[in-house]
Amino acid sequence: MRITSLLVATGVLLSSAPAAAAGTAVRIHDIQGVARVSPLDGQRVTGVPGVVTGVRGHGSARGFWLQDPEPDGDPRTSEGLFVFTGEQTPAVAVGDAVAVDGKVAEYYPTASGETPETTPNQSVTELVEASWQVTGRGEVPAEVVGPETVPAEFAPLDGNIDKRELEPQHYALDYYESREGMLLRVDDARVVGPTDSYRALWITTKPEQNANSRGGATYTGYADPNAGRLKVESLADGPFPAADVGDGLRGSTEGPLDYSRFGGYVLAATRLGEHRPGDLRPESTRPQSKDELAIATYNVENLAAGNDQAKFDRLAQGVVEHLASPDVVALEEVQDNSGPTDDGVVAADETLRQFTDAIAAAGGPRYLWRQIDPQNNADGGQPGGNIRVAFLYNPARVSFVDRPGGDATTPVHPVERGNGVGLSASPGRIDPANEAWEDSRKPLVGEFLFRGRTVLVVANHFNSKGGDQPLHGRIQPPERVSELQRDQQAQAVRGFVDEARAIDDQARVVVLGDLNDYGFSPAVQRLTEGGALVPLADALPPLERYSYVYEGNSQQLDHILATPSLPADYDLVHINAEFADQASDHDPQIARFAVR
Incomplete structure (x- = not known):
């Protein structure tokens, strides 16, 4: 909503407007100037000539654009300008030649909690409190x-x-x-x-x-x-x-x-x-062999019991047909049974049952699940939704080792088990009292057995990029304030991995999920530094490493990392992010591990 009190004119010249009559006759390039902020900001101008090039006749920010057909030749000065008419549709048409009176203003689009002074967004130079006269017809080239x-x-x-x-x-x-x-x-x-x-x-x-x-x-x-x-x-x-x-x-x-x-x-x-239309099609990965442990990660975008069955069915199709029914699936953004209704419910058994039923109906295995209910409204996401990470696993292929003691507030630790490493509780959460997890999902760790070998799997959903300044803003380079928390989260997860490897330097640990950050980010670099974890996506060419599309940028937010003791065949499976019709905004990915 615009933070300016405006007198709106919606038709022809209001010749009796005294403020406009006292204004200055200028052209559009004089108003735009050679910087982002107009040198005439706040001043009234009269008789600004131009040809209408577009009309916005909907919403609360209606108006029209005009362009001077006689440019000044300076590449720094725009010859176009928006005339703001509020909620009234202006009575002009493309091709009308007009002369406009009004007040020069810089409009800063703001998000919740921002002001024009604090927003990182750029401004739009425009005329407000406008009146105009149609003087004929004209045209300007694009x-x-x-x-x-x-x-x-x-x-x-x-x-x-x-x-x-x-x-x-x-x-x-x-x-x-x-x-x-x-x-x-x-x-x-x-x-x-x-x-x-x-x-x-x-x-x-x-x-x-x-x-x-x-x-x-x-x-x-x-x-x-x-x-x-x-x-x-x-x-x-x-x-x-x-x-x-x-x-x-x-x-x-x-x-x-x-x-x-x-x-x-x-x-x-x-x-x-x-x-x-191009020839883009959803991808499908190959099935795992009997000797390969297939582990996938999939952000299912606020999945809750009571969502349309079509969403469950499409996500299930993704698991069965496109991921070839992995042995273990780490899910992110699983909501509680009442979804975003803020009613104190934290259990997600109905959500997970509806999803596993849909997978079975699609021809997949009868998955079981493990997860830990969070404290109410403590893990971020939609208020009341209580999103969390969860494991699905195929009991015909892999065993989950249940160990008591894991809950929303008790930290899990690697412990010596026989000649290797296991968990103090399974499933368990990594350092849930650490301030790094404030208003964010806590990592879930599970102890799995595949062909007699123990594999520790850490499912993650790091904090979002909310609060970061935009790439297109007036602050350059933009501040990425959310990075600090993700770096702290990565430090906590890395600490867990280091504990496991200190017990057994051949520990088999898989760290995966929606890390909400790029392969070149400080958070991911902290996880991988020193070779403690191998970023499996590095097996792909740099241009092919992406799982999400935002503002036209294909980017890598989801990851699978593994200790060097777990050689893997990795596949990033594009089925959602590039498509207008998508079951989730993230693409899943899968790794098939040779567990020895």
Whole structure:
């Protein structure tokens, strides 16, 4: 919601407005200036000429874009501008030539708890309290954005870049800002982020940039956020394509360039290219051999008893058909029996029963489960949902060693068992009182037997990236405040692994789950440093390491790590994240271990 009191005009010139009459006659490039914040911020202007290039006639942020057909030739100054009319649809049409009076304002889109002063988001320069006159008809050409148009370097790393002079030839964010509100066109674009529930998708203007084999753009490091990514929404009320990663928009996708806190710069399309589906298909892994222990991880996205049976069935299909019925499955985001209803319920037996029933109905094994109920509302996620990690296992292939003593608050430890290592309690939770797990899921450890060999499995769901500053924001580089907690969580898990290896240097330990961080992140590096755990995804080429797609970046949030004593065959199975129709927002992955 906009934090400004506005006088809204929705039609033709209001010639009696005294404030407008006292304003200054300027052009759009004078208002936009050479930085993100207008040099005329807060001032009234009159007779600003331009041609209407797009109209937003829905929602609470209605208005229109206009563009000056006579640019000043300075690449730093945008020739486009948004005129905000609130909840009233403006009586203009694309192609109208207009002269606009109004007040220059910088609108900062804010999230809950933020103010324009504290938000990390960039602003949109616009006219408010506006009135206008239609003076005729006109047109402006769209600027074509191609592979060489947007710089590969993403942003100047100067802290708050609000008032920094733009360098559109050097930085992608500066290029987009210097075209804010202008009519842009991308031809024959490839989709790198699937259509979401808000009628938006992501394309790339740089089709070769970090392109993976399935058509996405892989996020390979903090210094390379894929500058070619661009969000696309539609200004029309008509159908919007249900596009998957790798699909194409044939022809021209065109519209004024807007900015939103949900993804940054967005092409508000007045024309969408023709949707051309690609050949992307969900993947399937091979079955494990009788001598291989197959362990998978799958974030099932807030699964709760009472969800539509279709969700359970599709997730079950993923386990049976695409993961080939692993011996052990570590699940993340299993909710309690009442889901997000905040009623004190913490048990999840009904949720897990409904899921295992669906797996059996899909032709899979009759899985059993192990988990520990959390304390109410202590583990983050949706309030009342009490998400947790859990194990499913196939008793025909693997045994779970039950040892008493594990509960929500008692820490589990590796202990000497015969000539090897076992658990003090199974299942158990790692250091649950550690402040690293505040408002976050606690790791669940289980002791399994496969062909007479003990394997310790640690299921994880580290804290989310909530609170991190966006890639597209005005603070560069963005602060990743959530990293600290994940690093502390990784330290606790690493401590458990080191304890096990101190007892038996050949201990078989698998650490897996939704770590909510990248392979190059401090948290994952802490887990793997010194070779204590091997990141199995490193067997893949860097561009193929991803399990999640966010803002057009294919990125690696889910992991399987194992001690060197467990040689493995690893597979990241893409069945969800790249598709508009998805059972979960994460892809599962699996490792088949040669347990000796």
